[in-house]
Amino acid sequence: MSAQVATRTTRAVTTAGRTVRRTRPAPQRPPLKRDEKGLPIPHVNVIVRDTHRSRLADHYHDTLQEDLMYMTYVHEPIPRKPPRPVRLTYDPNDPYTKHRHNPPLGGNRWAKQPPPPSAPDNIIQLERIQIHTQIKSAVASRTNLLGPIMAFRAISGATEQGGGQHTAEGVQLVKGRKNLQGWVRPGLPVGVKVDLKGPQMWDFLSVLVEFVLPRLRDFQGIPLEGPSSRLDKPNAASGVVSFGLPPTALGLFPQIEVNFDAYPSTFGMHIHFITNAKGVGAQNRARALLSGFQIPFSKS
Amino acid sequence: MLSRNVVSACRQRTRGCLHAPSRSLASIAEASSSAASSSSATKAVINAAVIVNRSPILTRTSSLFERAYYAYQSRIRRALFNPFPTEFYFKTGSLLEKKFAREEKLREKEAFGGPWSLKRSDRGSEDDGELGSIQVSPDQADNMGEEPIEPPASRIHEADKEGDVKSLDRLGERNLYLLIRGKDHLGKEVWRFPQGPLQDGEFLHQAALRDLQAEVGENMDIWVVGKKPIAVYQPSLPESTIKSLAGELYTFFLKAHILAGQARPSGKNVTDFAWLTKEEIEPRVEKDYWASVKDILSDH
Numbered sequence: 278m279s280a281q282v283a284t285r286t287t288r289a290v291t292t293a294g295r296t297v298r299r300t301r302p303a304p305q306r307p308p309l310k311r312d313e314k315g316l317p318i319p320h321v322n323v324i325v326r327d328t329h330r331s332r333l334a335d336h337y338h339d340t341l342q343e344d345l346m347y348m349t350y351v352h353e354p355i356p357r358k359p360p361r362p363v364r365l366t367y368d369p370n371d372p373y374t375k376h377r378h379n380p381p382l383g384g385n386r387w388a389k390q391p392p393p394p395s396a397p398d399n400i401i402q403l404e405r406i407q408i409h410t411q412i413k414s415a416v417a418s419r420t421n422l423l424g425p426i427m428a429f430r431a432i433s434g435a436t437e438q439g440g441g442q443h444t445a446e447g448v449q450l451v452k453g454r455k456n457l458q459g460w461v462r463p464g465l466p467v468g469v470k471v472d473l474k475g476p477q478m479w480d481f482l483s484v485l486v487e488f489v490l491p492r493l494r495d496f497q498g499i500p501l502e503g504p505s506s507r508l509d510k511p512n513a514a515s516g517v518v519s520f521g522l523p524p525t526a527l528g529l530f531p532q533i534e535v536n537f538d539a540y541p542s543t544f545g546m547h548i549h550f551i552t553n554a555k556g557v558g559a560q561n562r563a564r565a566l567l568s569g570f571q572i573p574f575s576k577s
Numbered sequence: 578m579l580s581r582n583v584v585s586a587c588r589q590r591t592r593g594c595l596h597a598p599s600r601s602l603a604s605i606a607e608a609s610s611s612a613a614s615s616s617s618a619t620k621a622v623i624n625a626a627v628i629v630n631r632s633p634i635l636t637r638t639s640s641l642f643e644r645a646y647y648a649y650q651s652r653i654r655r656a657l658f659n660p661f662p663t664e665f666y667f668k669t670g671s672l673l674e675k676k677f678a679r680e681e682k683l684r685e686k687e688a689f690g691g692p693w694s695l696k697r698s699d700r701g702s703e704d705d706g707e708l709g710s711i712q713v714s715p716d717q718a719d720n721m722g723e724e725p726i727e728p729p730a731s732r733i734h735e736a737d738k739e740g741d742v743k744s745l746d747r748l749g750e751r752n753l754y755l756l757i758r759g760k761d762h763l764g765k766e767v768w769r770f771p772q773g774p775l776q777d778g779e780f781l782h783q784a785a786l787r788d789l790q791a792e793v794g795e796n797m798d799i800w801v802v803g804k805k806p807i808a809v810y811q812p813s814l815p816e817s818t819i820k821s822l823a824g825e826l827y828t829f830f831l832k833a834h835i836l837a838g839q840a841r842p843s844g845k846n847v848t849d850f851a852w853l854t855k856e857e858i859e860p861r862v863e864k865d866y867w868a869s870v871k872d873i874l875s876d877h
Contacts, residue, residue, distance in 0.1 A: 328651040330643070332636050339752065339877055340632045340834075347832060348803040427665050436659040536673055539666050 331479035333570060341569040342400050349562050350395045357394065388514040392556030399553070401516070401562050406478050407549040408433065409451070411468035416460065422450065424541045425469045431532040433471045433481060446472065485548070486571050489522070489529045498575030501564070508558040516554030518563045521547050620824035624762075625784040626772035626810075628754055628873070629799065629833045631852060635732055635749035637877065648688075655688045742851040745839060751854045752875040755840060756861065757792060758849035762812065762826055766848070768861040770870070772828060781806060785831045793850060794841035802832040810869040830870060 309317035364381035367374040393399050408429060414421045429448045430436065437447030451468035453461035461467060473481050490496060499520045507513065524543040527533055533540065552563040564574055639647070667674035736744035747753070754770070761767045773788025775781065782804040789799060806829035814826060840850045851857075855874040859867055 323653055323657065325654045325657065326650050327647070328654050329647050330636065330639060335633075335636055339875065343875070344802045344832070344834075347805060347807055350803070350805055352805075423665075427662075431666070438659075536666055539668075 327476050329476060331476045331483075333479040333483050334476070336570075337402070341566065342402070344569065345562075345566060346395070346397065346400045348565060349401065351392075353394055388511045388557075389509045390514075390556050392554070392559065392562075401552050401554045401566050403478065403482075403550060403566060404474070404553055405551050406473045406481060407470060407551060408473070408481075408546050409468065409470040409549070410544050410546040411451070412544060413467075415467055416465065419466050421542075422466055422469055425544055428527060428533055428540055428544075429469055429471045432484075432530050433473055434477050435471050435473060482570055484530060484532075488531050489526055490573065492529050493522075493526055498573035500577035501574050503577070508561070513560045514555070514557055516552045516559035516563045517549055518552075518560060518567055519547060519549045521545055622822050622824045622826045623775040623781075624772050624826065624828040625775055625781050625788055625806075626770045626828050626830045627785045627789045627799075627801070627833050628770050628807075628830050628870070629789070629797075629835050630875075631745055631753040631755075631835050633750050633752060633877070634746075637750050638732070652688050655685070742853060742857075743840075745835070745852060747852065748854060750877075752877060753852040753854060754858060754874060755793070755835070756851050756853050756858055757840075757842060757847045759792065759847045762814070762822065763818065767863060767866075768851075768858075769866065770830065771847075780804065781829055782831055785833070789833070792842065792847050794843065796841045797838035798836040800834045800836055802834065806830055807832050808870055808873050810866055812865060830873070832873075 309320065312318055362381070364383050364386075366379050366381050369375065369379060410425055410429075412421055412425055426448050433448070435445065435447050438445055448469055448471045450466045451470050453463055453465040453467050456462055499518075502513075522545055524545045526545070527540075527543045528537050550563065550567055552559075552566060554560075554562045554566075568574060663674065663677070667677060732749065734744070734746040734749065735741075736747040741747060745753070756768050757771055758766060758768050759771075761769060771789045771792040773784065773791055775784045779787075782801050786799060786801055789797075808830040810828040810830070812826060814822070819825060842848070842850055853861070855871070855876060858874065859871070862870075
């Protein structure tokens with residue numbers, strides 16, 4: 278107590294001894310403009326960042342990142358040789374091709390490329406989660422999409438331009454791209470999807486792992502491919518892990534469980550976990566990351 | 578194989594290698610020469626040591642700045658949020674709607690503080706008319722007929738108050754590492770990580786697990802992260818000891834996680850053990866030992 282008093286007095290003395298130069302008073306700003314609802318429009322673009330800490334993000338940075346670095350480390354004492362150009366490109370010095378996109382003939386075969394060298398800055402990490410569903414009855418009446426839109430809003434907490442971020446797209450409609458006879462026309466809404474990033478992504482993941490998957494009946498885990506499957510197929514090299522949930526899983530989300538009767542119908546969904554892993558065998562590295570978040574995998 | 582591993586460990590922790598000038602395997606060129614001569618002049622004696630980690634079991638306490646930041650961001654988010662379509666999610670006049678409105682009012686009050694929100698509710702506008710009409714009896718005031726929520730357990734465990742370094746419940750926010758008191762290569766009693774010699778034809782990760790169980794018992798569920806060592810310790814030994822050991826001594830460290838159980842040393846070779854943070858390990862171990870492991874222990 279006495280120490281506090283002592284510090285307080287010394288501080289007062291120092292401020293009293295300092296000469297403070299007089300400055301101009303702060304300019305008088307005109308009051309903020311108001312929108313049609315009468316709310317003030319701020320003079321800066323207000324953008325919302327993270328509103329809370331995420332337990333799983335902490336878990337990733339404390340434990341998983343380090344473990345994944347050790348598990349996926351490939352020792353390369355000598356820097357890699359540049360790849361032998363098996364496939365030809367057009368002569369880069371030719372005036373015609375000089376400033377043009379000049380990929381090797383037959384494509385760059387991105388799925389066959391080896392993963393980038395192990396380094397602390399390219400440890401695998403989860404970039405976003407995409408939830409997607411296709412509603413067949415939406416072809417007949419697009420109002421059938423209202424239930425899925427509201428369910429996805431409740432599950433994900435994402436809204437369009439939520440928090441003033443123009444990149445926050447919220448729940449998006451998926452529209453048909455091709456003309457399939459008697460089913461889909463271009464521009465016809467057939468489904469709903471939502472992209473989750475940041476704290477919303479971590480919250481969704483923890484709800485999925487703690488509430489939905491343990492209560493799902495006859496769920497043995499996400500089936501794995503056999504050991505003989507190739508690692509340089511496009512899906513094995515893209516670092517994305519996808520699986521589907523049956524319609525019964527929808528009622529297991531606590532956000533939906535609380536007023537399950539409000540939703541006209543249940544539907545299944547696809548969940549894509551999109552990581553930054555690239556190159557041969559990237560999907561296996563993505564699976565290692567997800568199993569660190571306690572998502573179960575099983576041999577089929 | 579050995580020399581490549583040493584080089585890899587040295588590359589990860591260049592400082593550790595620079596501390597010990599007596600180490601011969603600092604570059605690739607030297608590594609190859611010593612690999613060639615290893616069969617004739619000095620053989621290598623390899624030990625496998627395990628750094629058993631107890632990951633944090635509590636989320637880290639936010640700093641004052643973080644709390645203020647998150648409170649500010651959630652206030653902006655609340656102010657900028659898209660309107661919530663109550664009419665879809667709740668039937669008008671249902672108990673659920675009342676409960677939601679009540680909780681929302683509390684959250685609003687929590688976010689924007691007392692006097693402002695009180696003033697708004699006093700005004701009794703048409704928005705607040707519905708909220709104001711919800712009258713709950715004092716016994717129902719906390720929860721609308723639901724069971725009371727248990728308060729969370731204390732973040733400080735009894736082991737922290739007693740200073741019990743053997744408890745796995747101590748310091749829930751930190752990474753803890755298992756350190757044991759046993760004999761080192763010179764027969765001196767020191768604090769070190771559990772370790773043991775490699776047997777013929779045995780892999781490093783297998784030897785690590787076997788040696789760990791030999792020293793601290795089989796009462797722990799252990800998962801060894803990966804098969805590659807994450808650090809190396811090479812003591813600068815006098816010539817006589819190298820002769821008696823029949824070679825240079827290398828101790829490779831592997832990381833492991835404890836999943837269940839507790840260390841139960843037999844008391845024969847290992848007299849004591851402790852679960853310690855990085856800062857607590859430093860004063861207990863030898864200086865050169867510390868130099869080789871400090872960069873792989875977590876600061877959090």
